[in-house]
Amino acid sequence: MKIMLFRQLFDEESSTYTYLIADRSLKQALLVDPVLEQVERDRKLLYELQLTLKYCLETHIHADHITGTGKLRGITGCLVIVPENAPVNCADGFLRDREVLKLGDVIIEAIATPGHTDSHSAYLVNNKAVLTGDALFIRGCGRTDFQGGNAGVLYDSVTQRLFTLPDETLVYPAHDYNGHSVSTIREEKQYNPRFLGRDRPQFITFMNNLNLPDPKKMIKAVPANQKCGNI
Amino acid sequence: MKIMLFRQLFDEESSTYTYLIADRSLKQALLVDPVLEQVERDRKLLYELQLTLKYCLETHIHADHITGTGKLRGITGCLVIVPENAPVNCADGFLRDREVLKLGDVIIEAIATPGHTDSHSAYLVNNKAVLTGDALFIRGCGRTDFQGGNAGVLYDSVTQRLFTLPDETLVYPAHDYNGHSVSTIREEKQYNPRFLGRDRPQFITFMNNLNLPDPKKMIKAVPANQKCGNI
Numbered sequence: 069m070k071i072m073l074f075r076q077l078f079d080e081e082s083s084t085y086t087y088l089i090a091d092r093s094l095k096q097a098l099l100v101d102p103v104l105e106q107v108e109r110d111r112k113l114l115y116e117l118q119l120t121l122k123y124c125l126e127t128h129i130h131a132d133h134i135t136g137t138g139k140l141r142g143i144t145g146c147l148v149i150v151p152e153n154a155p156v157n158c159a160d161g162f163l164r165d166r167e168v169l170k171l172g173d174v175i176i177e178a179i180a181t182p183g184h185t186d187s188h189s190a191y192l193v194n195n196k197a198v199l200t201g202d203a204l205f206i207r208g209c210g211r212t213d214f215q216g217g218n219a220g221v222l223y224d225s226v227t228q229r230l231f232t233l234p235d236e237t238l239v240y241p242a243h244d245y246n247g248h249s250v251s252t253i254r255e256e257k258q259y260n261p262r263f264l265g266r267d268r269p270q271f272i273t274f275m276n277n278l279n280l281p282d283p284k285k286m287i288k289a290v291p292a293n294q295k296c297g298n299i
Numbered sequence: 300m301k302i303m304l305f306r307q308l309f310d311e312e313s314s315t316y317t318y319l320i321a322d323r324s325l326k327q328a329l330l331v332d333p334v335l336e337q338v339e340r341d342r343k344l345l346y347e348l349q350l351t352l353k354y355c356l357e358t359h360i361h362a363d364h365i366t367g368t369g370k371l372r373g374i375t376g377c378l379v380i381v382p383e384n385a386p387v388n389c390a391d392g393f394l395r396d397r398e399v400l401k402l403g404d405v406i407i408e409a410i411a412t413p414g415h416t417d418s419h420s421a422y423l424v425n426n427k428a429v430l431t432g433d434a435l436f437i438r439g440c441g442r443t444d445f446q447g448g449n450a451g452v453l454y455d456s457v458t459q460r461l462f463t464l465p466d467e468t469l470v471y472p473a474h475d476y477n478g479h480s481v482s483t484i485r486e487e488k489q490y491n492p493r494f495l496g497r498d499r500p501q502f503i504t505f506m507n508n509l510n511l512p513d514p515k516k517m518i519k520a521v522p523a524n525q526k527c528g529n530i
Contacts, residue, residue, distance in 0.1 A: 078478035080311065086478075109477060116490050246340060247309035247317075249480065259347050 071173045072194060073117070076240065076249060077110065079103040082133035082285075083243050086110065087199055090119050091172030098123035098146075098171055100191060100199050101242050102136035104297050110136065111143055121146040122171060125163075127201025127242055128188040129154055129293045131215060132283040138296030148296055151178065151189035158296035163189060179229050183222020184210030190230060197238035198253070204230050205241045206248040209262045212275045214282070215290065219275035223268045231257050302404045303425060304348070307471065307480060308341065310334040313364035313516075314474050317341065318430055321350050322403030329354040329377075329402055331422060331430055332473050333367035335528050341367065342374055352377040353402060356394075358432025358473055359419040360385055360524045362446060363514040369527030379527055382409065382420035389527035394420060410460050414453020415441030421461060428469035429484070435461050436472045437479040440493045443506045445513070446521065450506035454499045462488050 075088040082103065088110070090097035097119040102110055114121055121144040124137040128151065137148045138158060147160035149169065154162070163169060165180035177192040181203040191199040202210030204226050212219040235254035256263075266274060283289070292298070306319040313334065319341070321328035328350040333341055345352055352375040355368040359382065368379045369389060378391035380400065385393070394400060396411035408423040412434040422430040433441030435457050443450040461470075466485035489495075497505060514520070523529070 076480045078309070078480065080478065106478060109479075113479075116486065247311065247337060248340075248344075249307045249309065255347065 073097075073119075074193070074197070075113070077106065077113075079106050079133065081105065083245050084130075084133055085240065085242055085244065085249075086136075087240060088113065088119075089171075089174055089176075089193060090117070091174050094172035096120050096122045096171050098125060098169075098174075098176070099136075099140065100125045101127055101130070101201070102140055104134040104136045104139060107136040107139045107143070110140070114144070120144070123169065124148050125169075125176070125191065126150045126154065126293075127190065127199065127203075128185045129156065129215065129290060131286045131290050131293075132243075133285060134289050134292045135297040138298040141296065151180065151187045154187040156294050156296065158294075158298065165189075181222075181225035181229055182216075183212055183218055183220075183225045184215075186216030186218070186221075188225075192233070192237075195237075197240055198230065198233060199240050199242070200230060201242045204239065204256060204260070206239065206244055206246070206251040206256070207260050207262075208245075209260070210243075211278060211280055213278070213280065214286070219272040220268055222275070223263075223271045226263060231263075304328075304350075305424070305428070306344070308337065308344075310337050310364065312336065314476050315361075315364055316471065316473055316475065316480075317367075318471060319344065319350075320402075320405055320407075320424060321348070322405050325403035327351050327353045327402050329356060329400075329405075329407070330367075330371065331356045332358055332361070332432070333371055335365040335367045335370060338367040338370045338374070341371070345375070351375070354400065355379050356400075356407070356422065357381045357385070357524075358421065358430065358434075359416045360387065360446065360521060362517045362521050362524075363474075364516060365520050365523045366528040369529040372527065382411065382418045385418040387525050387527065389525075389529065396420075412453075412456035412460055413447075414443055414449055414451075414456045415446075417447030417449070417452075419456075423464070423468075426468075428471055429461065429464060430471050430473070431461060432473045435470065435487060435491070437470065437475055437477070437482040437487070438491050438493075439476075440491070441474075442509060442511055444509070444511065445517070450503040451499055453506070454494075454502045457494060462494075 163178035304321040394409035415433040
């Protein structure tokens with residue numbers, strides 16, 4: 069049996085993936101990007117797997133759903149960890165670019181990947197899988213038109229920090245809207261239509277002309293998430 | 300790199316999981332329980348991964364969505380394989396209980412698991428993961444009130460054929476309605492509320508009193524699926 073437990077969990081309303089990662093021998097876990105409405109599901113799963121929640125990590129301040137970090141901290145006493153410079157007043161810790169968080173045999177390395185928001189981190193798990201947040205989706209990427217988003221900065225994050233990981237690195241995004249669960253860096257370099265055949269200026273022009281409506285929950289979610297979802 | 304590729308795919312409308320399994324060195328693949336509306340997604344993924352689709356397998360005749368097997372056969376020339384005794388007029392082959400299908404290093408063993416429907420098969424993949432169809436869900440199970448469903452038979456299938464697999468066997472169901480993606484036989488034996496604390500007569504009584512409405516698509520889906528989704 070592998071020492072690391074890795075579970076992908078889905079919130080259908082916001083199409084958000086939450087990741088439960090644990091060291092089975094230590095029986096300690098962390099959650100990445102938990103969703104407020106799914107806290108009871110996640111709490112129950114932790115209980116059944118007999119895992120103690122040590123950390124809740126955010127890839128960024130979300131605009132489309134309210135985070136479950138604050139509620140989970142209230143229940144479990146876990147520490148809430150967010151990317152360096154994330155505009156939150158409630159975090160227990162911040163992870164700088166290339167900083168490492170260890171949980172037994174589980175090693176999480178932060179990769180600063182701004183552009184979707186101005187403080188965004190991907191998390192490399194045991195050098196095998198990368199949780200890409202909203203920087204890189206499977207055949208897509210996050211939008212860049214609010215919360216300090218910047219298309220050029222996102223282009224640099226994806227092409228210089230994520231596409232430079234080994235080809236076989238598994239890609240686990242924070243959202244998927246087409247029923248995909250996992251990809252690889254090789255696949256995204258080969259087939260991601262947002263980046264394929266576009267240089268930096270072309271990507272900026274493309275992203276700046278998406279003209280997407282604001283996320284439905286944005287007005288409520290962003291200020292709530294700056295307080296760890298304590299609304 | 301592992302020789303077997305394993306991808307879980309989701310259809311949000313019907314909450315159906317489709318599984319893409321392939322031998323990377325042979326570049327040959329099979330799909331289990333493809334959904335008609337997702338055929339283009341699946342075809343594109345096969346193309347991008349440079350895989351030839353050899354087989355489409357069904358765990359059973361579905362009542363809640365229309366299968367993509369017929370359409371995929373038309374596009375790729377794959378063979379459509381269904382459980383023994385499944386009432387379909389379009390299959391290229393049938394798998395009996397304990398019969399094995401090989402695709403290079405990928406070994407799929409059929410486990411007859413009737414009860415949700417009268418012809419239902421789970422598929423054991425390389426003795427490590429079991430695709431449980433609608434016989435066993437994560438903390439749940441399929442209903443037993445139509446298509447020859449029988450609660451006592453399902454109880455026997457789950458407790459005698461699935462719960463007797465090694466504890467660490469990964470459980471991949473055909474549906475999930477709560478955002479779970481995977482479980483283990485150990486977890487389901489310990490925590491599945493449908494079976495926990497219920498003997499066979501109690502399970503039958505419980506299942507026979509669920510009084511669920513028919514699936515919305517049932518009238519259309521069952522006859523369509525008896526023709527491999529050729530509607």
